[in-house]
Amino acid sequence: MPRFDALLVHGAALTVAVLFCWLLGDLAWHGLAHIDWAFLTEPPRDAGRAGGIGPILVSTGLILAVCLAVSVPLGVGAAVFLSEYTSSASAFGRAVEHSLDVLAGIPSIVFGLFGNAFFCIVLGLGFSILSGGLTLACMVLPILIRATEEGLRAVPTDVRHGAAALGLSRTRTLFGLLLPAAAPGLVVGLVLGIGRALAETAALIFTSGDVDRMPESLLDSGRALSLHIFDLSMNISGGNANAYASAVVLVVLLLAINLTASSLADRWLHRRSLVA
Amino acid sequence: MTVAASPCCSAPQAAPVTRPVMEIENLGLAYQGRWAFRDVCLQIPANTVTALIGPSGCGKTSFLSCLNRLSDLIPGCTTEGSVRLHGRDVRDKAVDVVALRRQVGMIFQKPNPFPLSIRRNIELPLLEIGVRRRSEVDAVVERALSEVGLWDEVKDRLHAPAQALSGGQQQRLCIARALTLQPELLLMDEPCSALDPIASSVVEDLIAQLKQRYSVLIVTHNLAQARRISDRCGVFWVRGGTGGLVECGETGCIFECPSDPVTAAYVQGRRG
Amino acid sequence: MFRWNPDRVLAVGLRLCAAGAAAIVLLIAAFVVVESWPALRHLGIGRFVTDPSWHPTARAAQGTFDLLPMVWGTLWATAGAVLLATPLGVLSALFVHHYAARLAARVYRRMIELLAGIPSVVYGFWGLVVLVPLIRALYPPGPSLLAGILILTLMILPTIALMADAAIAAVPAAQLRAAAALGLSRGRTVVGVVLPAARSGLLTGVVLGTGRAIGETMAVLMVCGNVVQTPDSLFDPVRTLAANIALEMAYALGDHRSALFVSGLVLLALIAALTAIAAHLRPQAVAHA
Numbered sequence: 109m110p111r112f113d114a115l116l117v118h119g120a121a122l123t124v125a126v127l128f129c130w131l132l133g134d135l136a137w138h139g140l141a142h143i144d145w146a147f148l149t150e151p152p153r154d155a156g157r158a159g160g161i162g163p164i165l166v167s168t169g170l171i172l173a174v175c176l177a178v179s180v181p182l183g184v185g186a187a188v189f190l191s192e193y194t195s196s197a198s199a200f201g202r203a204v205e206h207s208l209d210v211l212a213g214i215p216s217i218v219f220g221l222f223g224n225a226f227f228c229i230v231l232g233l234g235f236s237i238l239s240g241g242l243t244l245a246c247m248v249l250p251i252l253i254r255a256t257e258e259g260l261r262a263v264p265t266d267v268r269h270g271a272a273a274l275g276l277s278r279t280r281t282l283f284g285l286l287l288p289a290a291a292p293g294l295v296v297g298l299v300l301g302i303g304r305a306l307a308e309t310a311a312l313i314f315t316s317g318d319v320d321r322m323p324e325s326l327l328d329s330g331r332a333l334s335l336h337i338f339d340l341s342m343n344i345s346g347g348n349a350n351a352y353a354s355a356v357v358l359v360v361l362l363l364a365i366n367l368t369a370s371s372l373a374d375r376w377l378h379r380r381s382l383v384a
Numbered sequence: 385m386t387v388a389a390s391p392c393c394s395a396p397q398a399a400p401v402t403r404p405v406m407e408i409e410n411l412g413l414a415y416q417g418r419w420a421f422r423d424v425c426l427q428i429p430a431n432t433v434t435a436l437i438g439p440s441g442c443g444k445t446s447f448l449s450c451l452n453r454l455s456d457l458i459p460g461c462t463t464e465g466s467v468r469l470h471g472r473d474v475r476d477k478a479v480d481v482v483a484l485r486r487q488v489g490m491i492f493q494k495p496n497p498f499p500l501s502i503r504r505n506i507e508l509p510l511l512e513i514g515v516r517r518r519s520e521v522d523a524v525v526e527r528a529l530s531e532v533g534l535w536d537e538v539k540d541r542l543h544a545p546a547q548a549l550s551g552g553q554q555q556r557l558c559i560a561r562a563l564t565l566q567p568e569l570l571l572m573d574e575p576c577s578a579l580d581p582i583a584s585s586v587v588e589d590l591i592a593q594l595k596q597r598y599s600v601l602i603v604t605h606n607l608a609q610a611r612r613i614s615d616r617c618g619v620f621w622v623r624g625g626t627g628g629l630v631e632c633g634e635t636g637c638i639f640e641c642p643s644d645p646v647t648a649a650y651v652q653g654r655r656g
Numbered sequence: 657m658f659r660w661n662p663d664r665v666l667a668v669g670l671r672l673c674a675a676g677a678a679a680i681v682l683l684i685a686a687f688v689v690v691e692s693w694p695a696l697r698h699l700g701i702g703r704f705v706t707d708p709s710w711h712p713t714a715r716a717a718q719g720t721f722d723l724l725p726m727v728w729g730t731l732w733a734t735a736g737a738v739l740l741a742t743p744l745g746v747l748s749a750l751f752v753h754h755y756a757a758r759l760a761a762r763v764y765r766r767m768i769e770l771l772a773g774i775p776s777v778v779y780g781f782w783g784l785v786v787l788v789p790l791i792r793a794l795y796p797p798g799p800s801l802l803a804g805i806l807i808l809t810l811m812i813l814p815t816i817a818l819m820a821d822a823a824i825a826a827v828p829a830a831q832l833r834a835a836a837a838l839g840l841s842r843g844r845t846v847v848g849v850v851l852p853a854a855r856s857g858l859l860t861g862v863v864l865g866t867g868r869a870i871g872e873t874m875a876v877l878m879v880c881g882n883v884v885q886t887p888d889s890l891f892d893p894v895r896t897l898a899a900n901i902a903l904e905m906a907y908a909l910g911d912h913r914s915a916l917f918v919s920g921l922v923l924l925a926l927i928a929a930l931t932a933i934a935a936h937l938r939p940q941a942v943a944h945a
Contacts, residue, residue: 114755116747124744125767128767128771135778185669185672185674204678208678220905222687224905225917267496269492273452279662279666282666285500288499307773309775309874310873338878352785366770
């Protein structure tokens with residue numbers, strides 16, 4: 109088989125590269141022209157066909173803030189517990205690890221169902237930024253925990269023994285030594301979590317709702333950027349131009365986030381990839 | 385297993401002048417039910433360097449880890465016997481391990497500075513004992529680093545990462561770090577074996593000075609080193625799969641006229 | 657004995673965090689089951705597969721609740737995407753490790769990582785404005801199973817490629833040297849040494865990709881046409897389980913709403929089955945590797 113393998117591999121790689129360039133090129137070609145300061149700050153008009161995405165960016169930011177405010181302390185706490193306070197032999201530790209694996213595999217629409225039933229209805233938060241953020245917090249938790257654990261695992265055992273031999277308390281060891289040393293993993297997890305939350309749409313349709321006005325409190329409904337793209341392209345005829353522009357904004361944000369994450373991961377964790 | 389007293393040094397064996405810092409009786413340690421060493425009795429007098437020698441795998445490092453209860457961190461590890469620090473058994477459940485480890489410092493085979501700055505490495509244990517004022521911290525940092533002869537080498541880069549230091553400097557930093565807490569006893573687990581000969585001799589000199597203020601228990605593979613720096617010497621050996629202390633006495637006696645044939649063969653380089 | 661010891665407080669707090677994180681899964685399972693329960697009780701499991709069509713109403717007696725076409729839609733779209741994305745993904749990883757020049761490999765790898773970060777709604781949007789018109793020109797109506805398969809392929813390709821990349825990178829260099837010392841050609845080395853050694857990791861990638869394809873909502877919702885029917889050809893519009901939930905949840909009430917939670921339950925069951933199959937396959941793969 110003379111060079112057949114090389115032909116096949118290069119062909120596949122070329123196909124993927126062409127599709128990638130086509131996708132990004134198409135978005136940039138149609139979208140970039142619409143983006144200016146006014147587009148980023150003005151409220152949408154005429155159901156989004158005209159105007160900008162100001163309130164939508166604010167809502168997106170608020171949803172993200174709620175998500176991180178809840179998931180970061182919970183996630184870091186759980187990760188520290190799993191890697192520092194329990195051994196892989198303990199039944200509780202294994203149960204937690206296992207349930208996180210399951211959590212990571214649950215489709216986002218099911219998170220949406222759950223968020224709708226639990227946060228919106230049972231807790232009475234309604235369609236609100238709070239409900240959406242909390243739903244996303246459940247979703248990004250496994251990512252945060254995995255990355256933080258990874259970071260903690262990269263801290264050599266020497267350090268823990270050294271700290272114990274010096275008679276440092278566990279609290280001091282954790283906050284003075286382990287968390288600073290694990291910061292790279294934590295930051296990578298944070299960035300990946302933000303990426304996942306920003307990209308999410310399905311879990312938000314029935315939790316944060318799609319009101320495109322400027323939110324006045326966390327209990328108001330607010331439309332996330334991804335949902336805005338969906339709405340413009342599916343439900344509003346003539347909304348494609350602004351959908352393109354919004355898609356470019358979202359993709360640029362996410363690409364920046366992912367580039368940050370993978371370069372941080374490369375530099376700090378010496379890991380080949382955390383993006384999968 | 386009884387510990388034979390070397391015949392030529394009957395007097396010093398009986399009476400260290402002051403009360404020993406640590407008295408160890410019938411100490412044993414098992415991993416998953418297998419004994420690493422057993423029935424070890426040893427007294428560590430104040431202001432002396434006691435060396436433990438013997439071949440690899442005879443339980444010397446495990447022995448050290450019992451003395452500050454670092455063995456608690458190893459899963460599946462159990463101990464028996466008693467270790468009294470100033471008359472109080474450190475194996476007692478009521479003993480505060482954290483406080484114990486501040487009284488009994490430990491230096492590891494591989495230098496293990498924290499991945500922080502040089503200054504922060506020394507500051508961290510100080511925060512633990514409530515020293516927070518900047519001027520106080522600065523004073524202790526300077527004193528501790530001077531004690532190990534590191535001050536002049538690093539005083540201009542106290543905020544540089546500790547891991548950028550050379551191996552010998554790292555080890556001296558670790559010793560300085562342990563000294564900030566003014567421990568009663570310093571355990572050293574082959575502190576020179578990861579260092580080059582020059583760095584190693586610097587650390588050796590340092591240990592010799594330390595005994596003026598501290599008591600040191602050092603594990604080493606290097607017989608010449610044990611002979612150079614220690615006042616007293618104990619020989620560990622494996623018999624029947626379990627390690628134990630076969631002989632202990634004045635360093636001179638152990639090397640000149642050992643009473644146990646195993647010791648004799650070992651110190652003369654015929655076994656081990 | 658009871659002291660206000662910060663270490664103890666911390667330990668309890670951390671344990672609570674871990675318990676809280678673990679509880680979310682139980683909470684999700686509990687809610688999906690509880691919300692599905694009215695429909696399961698009023699309809700029984702049978703009617704979800706025997707009813708003639710999907711015309712749900714708030715009162716179970718008046719509507720029809722056939723989920724099968726959507727199960728088929730989900731399975732066909734997933735199968736198609738996995739079938740296309742697996743070879744492309746594995747070949748991409750091989751390209752990076754064994755065929756490309758250094759610079760090309762780095763650029764290509766970065767590109768795949770970026771591809772992984774593009775959100776599903778953007779894939780869906782691109783499919784809607786670029787792919788669907790192309791398919792319409794070829795064979796109307798346009799929104800179709802084929803469009804769904806192609807978009808899903810693009811979406812799960814990075815997952816499979818990155819996992820394959822990690823697996824292929826982990827093949828011991830000694831084995832590659834041995835192959836080189838035997839004078840094996842590059843193709844022979846890849847087929848005979850690299851792929852068998854990386855099998856387990858490749859499989860994991862495919863499983864992850866499959867899971868993503870089953871659960872994907874927005875992209876398929878935007879390009880598949882969403883007609884409830886078992887597809888006869890690649891050009892028929894279909895509706896998947898996930899899309900069904902997203903489409904109807906907004907106005908569903910009573911048993912209809914509950915039936916949508918049953919769709920969610922079926923999705924979870926599909927994912928669970930996939931995980932079980934993967935777990936069953938894994939030890940075998942390890943034994944070979």
